Amino acid sequence: MARTKFNNVKISGLTTVIASNCESIDDEEELYDGDLDKIRRLKKTVGLGERYVVDDDTTSLDLCAQALERLVEGMDLDKSNIDGLIFVTQTPDYFLPSNSSIIHGKFKLPKSCACIDLNQGCSGYVYGLWVAHMMISSGTCSKVVLLAGDSMSRTVNPKDKASLPLFGDSGTATLIELSSNPLNSYFDLNTDGTGFGSIIIPAGGFRKPSTEKTKIEFEDGENIRSEENLAMHGGEVFKFATREVPKAVESILNYSGNSAKDLDALVFHQANKFVIQNIIKRLKNHDLTDVLIPLDTVSKYGNQGPSSIPSTISDSLRHDVSHSIKKMLLCGFGVGLSWASAVLMMDKIFCPKIYFYKKEIKND
């Protein structure tokens, strides 16, 4: 069973940078053939609304780099002390080298710094935190930066009614370091690879390289896309999430010796409001009355993949985590299929408001 506990690692800072171009489902009547009632229902039931997306030459690396700049400036970090860097993304700049190596060079980090990319999506923030905790508790590193971000909007076909209005882009930076006080954190990691086809970009990799044929658009139900676009089978993902996530929450509560009412906040990956509400319905035997459970991130910024959990903390919980100690349950779930949960403390961390991406003018 992939679960573990740490007692000497803490999260000390977190920054979020959201892409700068705002899009709204209210402006997309054409996509729904003028069916305003359908748009109204998508807003009400699924919680769709506004989202922020990158332009064609901005990547998740750019968003995360700005988040890291904000973290370094805001915490007055000495970069020469950073000895671990993890970049969680599924939209890297290149097949090779890794995004973490590029960030390492861009920020002139010390050569004695371990850099890895993790190819994970919506469960990736919790996976990344787990790896960071291991790097520190093993004695390998003392200050690890976790960058998490995707630019899924660039993978979605503009005629895909199901996915276009859902995804937003953002980048986040989190500092994880050795804690002088004992601080318990618990992790539980899971995978069901039989569902790998439920969320997939079928072509463009080495299994099915990009060709003229893979660029051809085709109809998939109500949606139009090519094999090089993101394909998400919403019904399957919904069934997966409502089947596994409530069990995962119960499992990490048991493992960490907590009941639901011991939590200050329960932060799910912000897939969409409909999914989260159905997960919560299945937790009806637990007392969640006084637990903060953010639901509306998707309506404000879209589904942000691996950065949805940290960006929700920046947006909805920053006053809570920056002024006192809070017990948090974090749960990410999605592509893989994979899911990961953690119970950990956030004790007066550096957590400023959300920033919007400012494009640098390049002279090349």
Next chain:
Amino acid sequence: MTRQEFLNELSDIMQLDEVLIGDEVLEDFSEWDSMANLGVLSMFDMEFSVHLTTDDLKNIKTVAGLMTLAGDNISI
């Protein structure tokens, strides 16, 4: 689950403002869409341990018809 609880739950899944009585025709509601289907499948799974598919729902015409799928799980 009582009949009234089922109707309330269905109204919640479909995000309706009105109260359901049971003889409504599902197709008359624009809210009876793929999302509502998923919500209903999830409710049957969770509340009754009855595992339906979207095909099972296609043959159902009315709200009362949906209730018959739950069998003895719904009391008066």
